Amino acid sequence: MKWLKHGKIFDPTEHRLPNGCVQFAQSPQTLVFDNFVRIYFSTRSVDAKGKFLSHIAYVDMQKNLRDVIGVADRTVLPLGDLGCFDEHGIFPMNVVRHEGTIYGYTCGWNRRVSVSVDTAIGLTISHDDGLTFQRVGSGPVLAASLHEPCLVGDGFVMIIGGVFHMWYIFGTGWKKYALDAAPDRTYKIGHATSPDGINWQKEEARQIVADRLGPEESQALPTVLRIGQRYHMFFCYRESFDFRKVQGRGYRIGHAWSDDLSSWTRDDEQSPPPGPPGAWDSDMQCYPHVFECDDKIYLLYNGNQFGRHGFGLAELQR
Amino acid sequence: MFQWKKLGKVFTPQEISGRAWLKEFAQAPATLIMDNVVRVYFSCRPPADTSGQYVSYSAYVDLERENPLKVRQVAEQPILGLGGLGEFDEFGTYPVSVARDGDLVRAYYAGWTRCESVPFNVAIGAAISYDGGRTFDKLGNGPVLSYSLDEPFVLSGPKIRRFNNLWHLFYIAGRKWKMVDGRAEPVYKIRMATSEDGIQWNKLNRDLIESRVETDEAQASPDVIHANGIYHMFFSYRYSSHYRGKQNGYRIGYASSRNLVDWIRDDAKAGIDVSEQGWDAEMISYPHVFELDGKTYMAYLGDQVGRHGFGLAVLEGRLE
Numbered sequence: 001m002k003w004l005k006h007g008k009i010f011d012p013t014e015h016r017l018p019n020g021c022v023q024f025a026q027s028p029q030t031l032v033f034d035n036f037v038r039i040y041f042s043t044r045s046v047d048a049k050g051k052f053l054s055h056i057a058y059v060d061m062q063k064n065l066r067d068v069i070g071v072a073d074r075t076v077l078p079l080g081d082l083g084c085f086d087e088h089g090i091f092p093m094n095v096v097r098h099e100g101t102i103y104g105y106t107c108g109w110n111r112r113v114s115v116s117v118d119t120a121i122g123l124t125i126s127h128d129d130g131l132t133f134q135r136v137g138s139g140p141v142l143a144a145s146l147h148e149p150c151l152v153g154d155g156f157v158m159i160i161g162g163v164f165h166m167w168y169i170f171g172t173g174w175k176k177y178a179l180d181a182a183p184d185r186t187y188k189i190g191h192a193t194s195p196d197g198i199n200w201q202k203e204e205a206r207q208i209v210a211d212r213l214g215p216e217e218s219q220a221l222p223t224v225l226r227i228g229q230r231y232h233m234f235f236c237y238r239e240s241f242d243f244r245k246v247q248g249r250g251y252r253i254g255h256a257w258s259d260d261l262s263s264w265t266r267d268d269e270q271s272p273p274p275g276p277p278g279a280w281d282s283d284m285q286c287y288p289h290v291f292e293c294d295d296k297i298y299l300l301y302n303g304n305q306f307g308r309h310g311f312g313l314a315e316l317q318r
Numbered sequence: 319m320f321q322w323k324k325l326g327k328v329f330t331p332q333e334i335s336g337r338a339w340l341k342e343f344a345q346a347p348a349t350l351i352m353d354n355v356v357r358v359y360f361s362c363r364p365p366a367d368t369s370g371q372y373v374s375y376s377a378y379v380d381l382e383r384e385n386p387l388k389v390r391q392v393a394e395q396p397i398l399g400l401g402g403l404g405e406f407d408e409f410g411t412y413p414v415s416v417a418r419d420g421d422l423v424r425a426y427y428a429g430w431t432r433c434e435s436v437p438f439n440v441a442i443g444a445a446i447s448y449d450g451g452r453t454f455d456k457l458g459n460g461p462v463l464s465y466s467l468d469e470p471f472v473l474s475g476p477k478i479r480r481f482n483n484l485w486h487l488f489y490i491a492g493r494k495w496k497m498v499d500g501r502a503e504p505v506y507k508i509r510m511a512t513s514e515d516g517i518q519w520n521k522l523n524r525d526l527i528e529s530r531v532e533t534d535e536a537q538a539s540p541d542v543i544h545a546n547g548i549y550h551m552f553f554s555y556r557y558s559s560h561y562r563g564k565q566n567g568y569r570i571g572y573a574s575s576r577n578l579v580d581w582i583r584d585d586a587k588a589g590i591d592v593s594e595q596g597w598d599a600e601m602i603s604y605p606h607v608f609e610l611d612g613k614t615y616m617a618y619l620g621d622q623v624g625r626h627g628f629g630l631a632v633l634e635g636r637l638e
Binding site for chain 2: 085110111112118120138144146150174176183198
């Protein structure tokens with residue numbers, strides 16, 4: 001695959017966002033309309049303790065994916081109630097059209113004491129073309145289970161032949177890599193199916209994409225598109241510790257393909273390469289989202305600093 | 319109304335020495351009948367840490383089968399270790415419920431983690447014993463029953479039963495965290511799930527027992543026994559706020575069912591309440607009813623939710 005990189009296309013600091021959010025536009029995910037593209041992302045406010053809260057917002061863009069029409073001017077989805085899985089953030093949200101509504105699969109964050117956080121996947125539904133979403137319940141639809149002990153999140157859903165498929169990540173565990181270090185986590189990509197998008201059957205801890213960096217590779221944010229007869233998955237991967245600032249250990253974009261939705265062959269060469277030194281995506285590429293719009297195939301993704309300054313676009317050359 | 323004759327406190331954790339993990343509390347008694355003893359699993363705590371926080375372990379005490387007021391021995395070690403960093407049971411395995419499965423013993427337990435905005439969260443894990451209930455191996459590092467759409471947090475108090483060739487798990491699920499005097503207090507309700515294999519569970523997704531004392535009544539310890547053609551549930555309930563004393567504290571309720579799904583609550587029939595004085599004069603909770611050699615017993619907790627141990631009562635008459 002050859003990608004034409006269009007560079008960064010959205011900078012959150014240039015817009016007035018709801019919920020007092022000022023930086024970050026992470027994990028862009030699209031809803032394509034006839035005349036425009038709505039791109040959801042997670043942005044951040046800061047709470048009374050000085051800690052981040054991730055909120056969902058969106059930007060509407062012309063189909064040239066260059067011109068901004070406008071950004072969300074009100075809350076798209078409030079955070080969860082006290083003690084709920086999504087009390088401290090929603091990041092990311094994946095949207096899929098279903099029977100005249102839009103299902104929004106959220107990754108909800110809640111803070112812990114011995115480790116920083118746990119996550120689970122929730123379901124919300126929009127009846128107003130994606131302006132706002134309402135929860136189906138206050139708990140998650142996919143959470144930790146017998147062999148997926150923590151950090152179930154990053155759901156990406158496709159309906160194929162009447163079956164809901166979800167690719168998501170599950171934590172394999174937390175580990176302290178140094179005595180004075182905060183615990184770091186490792187997660188892998190898994191797969192679940194559902195007849196209705198609500199009741200899910202996991203493959204239970206089957207890692208579907210092989211590691212490239214070894215067992216301590218963390219894989220995140222799978223996104224899948226069928227191109228021709230083949231399913232292509234993009235995701236991001238990194239080392240499990242020292243990944244924030246140390247050169248070469250941060251997120252890069254990986255790729256795998258499958259002809260049967262079951263076995264996946266990893267082939268990272270198909271991903272767009274990082275930018276040259278000094279570019280917005282030189283040090284890090286993460287949170288990819290592949291989609292089709294007017295017969296073109298695009299990849300949205302975040303660059304340096306996990307998307308603090310926005311997201312960019314690449315276009316598949318065919 | 320059932321007539322329970324109280325036999326007094328049977329086990330006092332403060333009297334046991336040489337076990338650093340067993341300083342106080344003997345909560346949520348659950349029995350396994352053996353040839354010569356009644357093994358009573360319970361949950362206990364070592365001293366609180368420097369910030370006043372507890373962890374919980376589960377262990378057992380063997381009572382003489384011929385005279386269950388007499389302690390024969392206490393477990394040398396907890397039956398389960400605490401979970402690893404960031405796992406659901408990192409800070410406690412409490413309570414535990416056991417059932418025989420052929421030569422094996424199955425245990426379902428609540429695992430505790432600590433949270434920032436609320437004090438804790440809880441999910442239900444599973445373990446199996448291959449040595450008759452002395453030690454247990456966890457089936458996995460994660461929970462076997464966890465949070466779902468309308469059971470968003472605090473899945474606890476499991477009671478495992480086998481009825482009609484199907485595993486039944488009675489448990490509680492959190493409904494809301496209620497702020498009371500600046501403190502988050504959990505409200506939970508009694509729920510049920512069924513399973514063919516004890517691993518894949520189908521939740522019923524509804525409250526089994528209607529709330530009585532207030533909408534936010536908290537219900538716990540749904541202990542079910544089948545006797546004389548009826549399913550009997552003894553459980554405990556309390557008010558949602560200021561429940562750590564006599565006024566709003568735990569009492570024992572009762573409900574019955576013919577199909578395990580539809581339950582009729584009738585607390586007046588429970589037949590056991592706080593005493594005039596003594597170890598159970600302020601609250602009474604976590605009932606567990608079991609049959610032994612033609613008699614029906616209830617193990618239960620008294621004041622401070624079992625800080626000083628559990629007691630026994632014996633039924634005068636039949637469960638009907």
